[in-house]
Amino acid sequence: MKSHIILINYNGPSTELFSFMPDNGLASLSSFALSEGYEPLVLDYITTETGKRLFNMKMKETIKEVYRLNENLQEQDRIKKMNEFKKLFHKLIEEEEDRIGKEIISAIKKFNSTIVGFKLWEGMGFHGSIRIAEKIKKEYPRIITLGGGPHVDMYDSHILEFTRNFDFLIYGEGEIPLIELIKYTQGKGNLKSIPNLIYRDGSEIIKNPPRFISNLEELPSPLYDEEIYPAMKEGKKINVFLLEESRGCPNRCKFCIHPRKSGSSWRNKKPSIVVDEMEKIINKYSSSTFRLTGSNPPPGLLTSISKEIIKRKLTVNFSTFGHTRAFPEENYPLMRKAGCRAMAFGIESGSQYILDESIGKGISVKQSKDALKASKEAGIYTIASVIVPAPFETKETMDETFNLLLEANPDSVTVQFAILNPNTIWWEDAEKYNFQFKDREKLLKKLMKRIPPSLLPPPLWERIHYKLNDMNDREILKISQGFIERLRKHGIEHGTSDFVAILALGAGWIVRELKEKSDLALWKGDFDTITEIVNSINKD
Template sequence: MPTNSILVNFNGCPSSLDSLMPDNGLANLAGSLLESGHHTIIMDFCTVNIIRRMIPEELQIDLEEIYNESIKVLVSGGQFTKSMLDHLVALDKRLEQSKSLELPKIAEEIINQALNIDADFIGFKLWTGEGFEGSVKIAEIIKSRLPEVKIIAGGPHVDWFMKNIFNYTDIFDILVYGEGEEVIKLIANYVKGNQSLDEIPNIIYKKNGNIYKTPKQILPDLNILADPIYDEKIYPAIVGDQKIKFIMIDESRGCPNQCYFCIHPQKSGNRWRIRDYERIVDLIEKLSRELNTSIFRLSGSNTPPDLRRDISNELIKRNLGISYAGFGHVRSDEDYDLLKLSGCVSLAFGVESGSQKILDQDINKRVKVDQIIRALTGCKRAGILAVASIIAPCPHDTEETLKETLDLLIQTRPDAVTIQLPGLTPNAFWYEHKEQFGFELDADCMERSMLYKIKLLLPPMMWEKLPYKINGKSSHELTKMAQDLSSELEKHGILTGIGDFLLLISNSMKIPALEMRNINRRMFFTGDFNTIQNMVLSFNDLTKRLNRG
């Protein structure tokens, strides 16, 4: 018997152009449900319009004023005055209040849709921080009005925190971890009384006060995946330039690496699983035609080099005129000239550190510094924009090892560098062996990690403290080390704070990367709805497939 469902994407107020991309995960789930005869609709609240709703004009004016003041201070090399910091804190409180006022309205929209289609279940994609806390509040309102409707949750937050979510809230009837395309069809059977929960893999649920977790199951063959659905009747946020038409393609899953900080192998398996390259390009061609776009990203966290080569050859053969980004490999000698010819514009490399000692001791990357240098320089030589992703400081980083990272980046001069603090993800090797790496957890570490929000209005040194120390270093000390590295890179003319997504967007719009980074920061800091709307309109127009020949 077919079911009716709603799939919800809420991640707070969008904070960057790439946060306005369509959600390929929910599009995949919709494809699975429709293929099995069920009915569903995607309600995606990561849109241009939600920015206008959450940041009213009077608040936007005040944010614009403090942003301009802050830029003057930063450019002059000065320090924020106490009055400026107090003003920022006050504006942050106003912004939080404004955002919170939208949550009941969002819940009401979902309730009305659920009543309209007689929904059997509602599925939330859970993100960390603002997205998680907001989704819980929205779900609570829905449950109070529609107690008979099952509320399901999946997504990255579940993969990270698993059973711990039930220690914070029991608003969700079922949590889904790992891959959900097959699981959601079984859940649809369950809500109609045709399946028991203990027969469904990849779920966590409560029964009689106890928490149960069923075994993990991964798809053995990605070729059985249904195509993602972006049809405007199923995914109405696609209409009217509410989303930036930059489409993710699931070409591969799984990762044979065993990086100590990462949970990808636990989630997706430690071996590569791929779609046939012809099917991948078929999907790119189909979505390019249906959505009238020419911009894509291979979403696999570790695309096999042989698969990327075959995709590249097929793209060249079909002459589709598309541009794309993806993750690069630091351990393999790829044919970057071929990738460039096929439309590859930018690649993000997981460099993590420029110190061989740190790579071996803290990262387990199984890579040599010389290989990293060869990958970055080879990528750039072919004319592909190279992004180096760095973790700083790593647990055992010292001034000396951070200097080695700085030296490597100065030598290779990637087009951009992104710097992440050492995040502690439950179930990752770092977490399971926390003493080995010097992590000292606060008593309430798990709950604070679940609720941790990055306050983009405030200077990083004013962000909430991380709920752990690393080898005696507080979060403020860790943040300063990361900021110092960023400052040194900027002094050497190396751009920071922009990833491969924005580099591809800037390339497509013919806006210099530095200018794009600064525009992106300003318009999302200030909630400048009109500029954001115009940027999305311009991007979607410039990247129409008809404009690309």
């Protein structure tokens, strides 16, 4: 008998336009499961339709009142009233999650599913997925529930300690462990032999060793067919696709989990295979706009892919991560000719001291400057991301970063203060890198459960529970915001990702106009406008 698998994607209220792009991870898992003889169904709730349901009139009125109180500094018991509205905000979200849970239960019954998997995001997506899984377990106690995705990569076994609503977790790459787990539920194999799996054995939680797929070309192309991925119907998702060209990263950036998540060595598809997949999507799903997913493509791969695109005379638009160290081996003008419209570079700092002692990226300031300039000169929308403040940051090192950005003059800069994530070098040796906290285990649990800033004003934001360079979170945030304002005063835009850039440029929008219009609509919960934006992108 075939196993029927349902895969769920839910992240709470969406705050970024690009979150409405199809989820290539779940589409890839579905395709792999189908190729192994199983029947998958993706229920993606990160859609314009879910946004409209979450932001009903009562929710909009609640958010409006919270911001009225936030601006009225003289109103008595202002913070107390704001917190009451915050409770209502979360209550309204929970009510919609209850409805989503009922819909999934109906799908389980109709689909006769034996396994339900959740992609676990941070914050409200994490808590909402737990709540939905709990409803499913109450209705179907014997059904297998599992979690995977970015939150599992960071918090792994601690999630099973926090909730019993998931039977299993999969960290890292999910294709092989998902299939092996299905076989286990059919009485084949044993749990100990399944890689990347986390599970309970009595009172003990077991984390099996990782395994990485050596040949990515053996994986079937992701499937976005409406019968498998019904959210692709009727403009609920943006018809722009993530395209996997590589996995793995040999760098050991001290803040990053990617080497542990996807391996410390490069694995990439041949350029001809990558462009084959582009053509499949063009022909089958009527889209010619892509975002390459590799967090650090091997040097020369992007140029080779571009040559293949030009050779086939394809008209496409794509964006990608770029690595400054790969610049001499990449031909940016040729990439632009092939359709590369935007590149994001994680330069992190303009201070060599910070790069060497705090970041560990193995690059020089000169490499960052040269790569950013070359990308922009080639006509590619160029984004630089920096960490400010970083461990050991001083006024002098921030000035160095500012001066680099001023000289390189990227189209946009994203600024983020140093975030302490588990399964990173910063986490393992936090004191060495100037992070201060009292209890590591308590901090981990707080970070796992934390709801990051979203749609509510700063007085209602949850604290980050640690200090950096002897500063608390408000002092850290003040420095980051001050740096952003300093950039803006000198005409450098902030906050545009390459995701938003490619959505805009691929559809003929001005990048800044798309970002401003979509940000305002998401903040207001105006999903009529978001739907119009999505339709305009899909039309083009």
